[in-house]
Amino acid sequence: MIMKKECDLCHQPLTDYQVLFDRRIERMEYLPMGDDFQAVAMVLSCDGIACYCSTDCSAVGVQKGLQERGISKTGGSIGPLTSCAKCGGLVDMTRPHAHYLEMEVIVHKTPTQTSLTVLYDEGLADVCINCEPDGAFLAVTQQAAALA
Numbered sequence: 022m023i024m025k026k027e028c029d030l031c032h033q034p035l036t037d038y039q040v041l042f043d044r045r046i047e048r049m050e051y052l053p054m055g056d057d058f059q060a061v062a063m064v065l066s067c068d069g070i071a072c073y074c075s076t077d078c079s080a081v082g083v084q085k086g087l088q089e090r091g092i093s094k095t096g097g098s099i100g101p102l103t104s105c106a107k108c109g110g111l112v113d114m115t116r117p118h119a120h121y122l123e124m125e126v127i128v129h130k131t132p133t134q135t136s137l138t139v140l141y142d143e144g145l146a147d148v149c150i151n152c153e154p155d156g157a158f159l160a161v162t163q164q165a166a167a168l169a
């Protein structure tokens with residue numbers, strides 16, 4: 022995890038409270054829970070796109086970031102099927118796909134490690150792997166790593 026020192030939008034120094042804009046390559050698993058099921062995201066890899074000091078800055082920054090990538094803000098889905106926020110094609114969420122999200126966190130730093138407490142997270146969009154230039158590559162690398 023790379024922690025930044027300043028807000029990507031207003032360039033103020035960041036405090037322990039931060040709003041993260043992340044992309045995860047993940048796939049869903051659906052576990053039976055009584056009569057129902059529970060959707061669990063298996064995160065294969067995670068890239069920080071940006072870090073903001075406040076939800077005011079993230080609202081502007083995230084909007085811009087998604088726009089630059091040609092992604093519409095469709096909100097997160099738990100699947101098992103959704104449509105790609107970029108090409109509109111069908112996304113089988115049990116297969117690796119990109120999930121964009123925004124998270125409000127508190128950062129705890131010790132000399133040896135950094136951990137996060139997530140206060141709130143919101144799915145922004147799900148994108149098929151074909152629309153992610155490096156997505157398929159990342160997913161395959163991660164799977165290979167997990168099997169090794």
Ligand SMILES: [Zn+2]
Pocket residue numbers: 028029030031032033073074075078
């Ligand atoms: Zn800011």
Ligand SMILES: [Zn+2]
Pocket residue numbers: 105106107108109110148149150151152
């Ligand atoms: Zn797509």
